[in-house]
Amino acid sequence: MAESILQKQLVLGELLDLPSFTNVCKTFVDLYKIGLKVFDSQGTKLVDMKVASGDFCAYMFTGPNGRRLCTETVTHIKVRPLDPPAGTKDLIAVRNCFSGLRYLMMPIVYEGDMLGRIIFGPFMPDDVGDLGHDLKMLEGEFDLAKARELVDRIRRAPESTVRRVMEHFVRIVDVLVFTSHKAMISSQLHIESVTESYREVQEKNKKLSDALERLQELSRLKSNFLATVSHELRTPLTSVIGYSEMLLAGLAGEMNDEQKDYLKTILEKGESLLRLISSILDLSRIEARGVQLHRKPTDLDEVVQSALESVLPQSFKKNLQLTADLSPSVKHVTVDSDKIRQCVVNLLSNSVKFTPAGGHIFVQSGPADNAPGGSGPFGSSGWFQISVTDNGIGIPPELLDKVFDTFFQADSSASREYGGAGLGLSIVKSYVEAHGGEISVHSEMGKGSKFTLLLPVEPPGTGLELAPLP
Amino acid sequence: MQFNTGQRELTLKFVYYGPGLSGKTTNLRALYQRIQPALRGHLMTLDTADDRTLFFDTLPLIFRAGNLKVKLKMFTVPGQVMHNSTRRIVLQGADAIAFIADSQPNKRQENYKYWLNMVENLKMNGLSIESLPNVVQWNKKDLGDASTDEAIVKMKLEGRQPVYEAVAVRGEGVLETFLGLVSLTFENIDKVYHLSDKLGLDRRGFVEEVRRCLVDPPEDAGGEKGKN
Numbered sequence: 001m002a003e004s005i006l007q008k009q010l011v012l013g014e015l016l017d018l019p020s021f022t023n024v025c026k027t028f029v030d031l032y033k034i035g036l037k038v039f040d041s042q043g044t045k046l047v048d049m050k051v052a053s054g055d056f057c058a059y060m061f062t063g064p065n066g067r068r069l070c071t072e073t074v075t076h077i078k079v080r081p082l083d084p085p086a087g088t089k090d091l092i093a094v095r096n097c098f099s100g101l102r103y104l105m106m107p108i109v110y111e112g113d114m115l116g117r118i119i120f121g122p123f124m125p126d127d128v129g130d131l132g133h134d135l136k137m138l139e140g141e142f143d144l145a146k147a148r149e150l151v152d153r154i155r156r157a158p159e160s161t162v163r164r165v166m167e168h169f170v171r172i173v174d175v176l177v178f179t180s181h182k183a184m185i186s187s188q189l190h191i192e193s194v195t196e197s198y199r200e201v202q203e204k205n206k207k208l209s210d211a212l213e214r215l216q217e218l219s220r221l222k223s224n225f226l227a228t229v230s231h232e233l234r235t236p237l238t239s240v241i242g243y244s245e246m247l248l249a250g251l252a253g254e255m256n257d258e259q260k261d262y263l264k265t266i267l268e269k270g271e272s273l274l275r276l277i278s279s280i281l282d283l284s285r286i287e288a289r290g291v292q293l294h295r296k297p298t299d300l301d302e303v304v305q306s307a308l309e310s311v312l313p314q315s316f317k318k319n320l321q322l323t324a325d326l327s328p329s330v331k332h333v334t335v336d337s338d339k340i341r342q343c344v345v346n347l348l349s350n351s352v353k354f355t356p357a358g359g360h361i362f363v364q365s366g367p368a369d370n371a372p373g374g375s376g377p378f379g380s381s382g383w384f385q386i387s388v389t390d391n392g393i394g395i396p397p398e399l400l401d402k403v404f405d406t407f408f409q410a411d412s413s414a415s416r417e418y419g420g421a422g423l424g425l426s427i428v429k430s431y432v433e434a435h436g437g438e439i440s441v442h443s444e445m446g447k448g449s450k451f452t453l454l455l456p457v458e459p460p461g462t463g464l465e466l467a468p469l470p
Numbered sequence: 471m472q473f474n475t476g477q478r479e480l481t482l483k484f485v486y487y488g489p490g491l492s493g494k495t496t497n498l499r500a501l502y503q504r505i506q507p508a509l510r511g512h513l514m515t516l517d518t519a520d521d522r523t524l525f526f527d528t529l530p531l532i533f534r535a536g537n538l539k540v541k542l543k544m545f546t547v548p549g550q551v552m553h554n555s556t557r558r559i560v561l562q563g564a565d566a567i568a569f570i571a572d573s574q575p576n577k578r579q580e581n582y583k584y585w586l587n588m589v590e591n592l593k594m595n596g597l598s599i600e601s602l603p604n605v606v607q608w609n610k611k612d613l614g615d616a617s618t619d620e621a622i623v624k625m626k627l628e629g630r631q632p633v634y635e636a637v638a639v640r641g642e643g644v645l646e647t648f649l650g651l652v653s654l655t656f657e658n659i660d661k662v663y664h665l666s667d668k669l670g671l672d673r674r675g676f677v678e679e680v681r682r683c684l685v686d687p688p689e690d691a692g693g694e695k696g697k698n
Contacts (some may be wrong), residue, residue, distance in 0.1 A: 089508075110511070111511045111530040111532070111541065112511070112530060112532035112539070112541045113541075126493075175679075178512045178514070181514075182514055182516065185514075185516065185525070186516055186524075186525060188523075188527075189525045189556065189559065190555075191557060192555075192559050193525070193553070193556045194553045194555075196555035196556075196558060196559060197555045199556075200555060437674075
């Protein structure tokens with residue numbers, strides 16, 4: 001850390017606003033009619049106010065002895081050390097000029113340091129006659145009558161009065177210095193604190209950014225690992241399923257019913273495992289590279305029909321009624337048909353899974369009921385929706401916004417009862433959002449759920465020139 | 471510590487550290503009341519409208535010890551958590567620490583945290599609590615309970631630093647803490663500048679000079695470590 005303001009040596013000229021201070025000194029001098037000088041600790045003159053002494057001093061400077069003695073006095077009051085004499089606590093020092101005039105000097109002490117000195121004078125003290133003895137001795141050099149005339153213009157006062165005025169003035173200066181020092185410290189320390197806090201924040205930001213980078217790298221590694229493992233699991237599983245199917249088809253000879261039952265279970269569990277692995281693979285791909293879309297003009301009806309067909313066997317097994325209402329007003333859309341198909345399959349599989357035997361599943365596609373905000377008054381023309389409604393077990397309201405989280409299942413016991421790893425909806429959400437769309441869910445416990453996909457007919461940002469032909 | 475050998479001037483910086491509202495400013499105010507007016511500088515407090523220290527408080531004490539001019543500058547740090555950077559700035563160049571702990575039982579954890587915070591901030595300033603003279607003051611002793619007494623006894627037995635009890639708001643224990651720190655600090659200065667050899671100034675003499683700056687100094691305070 002750099003040197004703080006707290007360690008800085010104070011300089012009087014920096015603590016006082018000199019123009020304002022000079023003005024105050026002027027009013028003081030006008031009031032008391034005594035000259036005033038202020039020097040800093042380096043001897044730099046900060047204030048110099050004369051009262052009627054200018055002409056007299058100029059006259060004294062005309063003679064060689066006067067000039068010498070005058071210079072001696074001026075040097076003395078400016079640089080003479082102001083430590084009080086041993087044994088006294090009187091901070092005011094006195095200097096008599098050869099002319100009989102007098103100066104009083106007092107240090108400006110702040111926190112034990114001498115910041116400068118104040119000089120009052122010249123004034124003619126009461127205890128001196130018309131002129132000083134030394135000046136009278138220089139009668140040949142000066143016209144004493146003229147000197148008297150000039151010196152009469154200078155304030156005559158008892159030293160004790162000037163002392164009191166001086167002590168009062170020093171107190172005022174002390175308050176000014178203290179107030180100014182306090183203000184200076186406050187502002188400087190404020191800057192120092194902000195700078196220090198900024199440095200601290202920068203340091204933390206750097207740490208966070210490094211940590212984020214490390215985590216992102218770890219996340220990439222995890223996704224790659226998942227992708228590799230899933231792939232390696234799928235390959236042998238395909239053989240397990242394939243050979244089970246061949247056995248069931250009787251390609252290796254007839255089997256009895258019990259053997260067939262066992263094989264069916266192997267096949268069923270194999271397929272279930274394959275679906276899970278495929279989901280993990282999809283998700284790891286999404287995490288590793290984001291969703292890569294291959295948009296092309298697509299017949300929406302075909303996509304939905306194909307999805308319906310793929311869940312027919314499971315729904316048949318559970319004796320579920322599967323119906324669809326596909327609006328002819330939205331038929332041609334530009335989407336990644338494989339991914340949208342998978343979205344519908346995942347939603348349907350979900351409904352099949354969580355709808356009790358004998359239940360009902362309804363698929364609807366058509367123009368969007370409610371286009372997303374910001375899509376303008378014609379919004380619904382630019383968007384279409386696919387919804388899957390069931391009368392299954394439903395989702396508790398407090399968990400509705402979590403159902404799209406990876407590995408989430410509304411009821412953890414559900415994964416054991418209904419199977420699955422909670423990946424399907426997460427994949428749907430990723431695919432829909434990659435299309436610039438939205439997914440929403442409405443559900444009532446015990447009455448069923450409705451999932452709605454809201455998707456743009458054309459890729460978002462498509463210009464007028466690319467608009468589809470009517 | 472600044473020692474101007476030419477001018478025989480020694481400047482020392484004492485920092486009063488501790489949790490928010492533990493009584494650091496109160497210590498300084500009480501000290502101000504007990505220093506001879508001619509020897510103390512202004513008590514400067516930089517606080518907010520609700521009387522919380524914003525940057526610090528500072529109180530200079532200027533005295534002569536033999537031929538030596540000593541400027542003892544006492545500082546407090548702001549206790550509020552958010553002012554950590556200011557605490558760190560105030561700690562720069564500290565020569566001694568008075569850690570003002572809060573005796574209230576529910577503040578025990580705060581004391582611990584602020585001690586660690588101080589150690590960390592000292593480190594950032596290139597300083598170490600191991601080599602810095604320091605005392606602990608259990609302030610607001612009247613608000614402590616049996617567990618506070620236990621903690622104080624334990625700390626005194628560990629003997630790592632002098633431990634004092636205080637009710638700063640009534641001025642109790644404030645001078646004892648201060649003189650204890652003065653005494654401890656002299657030992658450190660003497661190691662560096664050999665004041666006893668060069669100036670014939672020993673610890674007792676130094677503490678005595680400081681006692682003379684005070685109004686009604688306590689008997690024998692600062693004479694022995696941790697005695698309270």
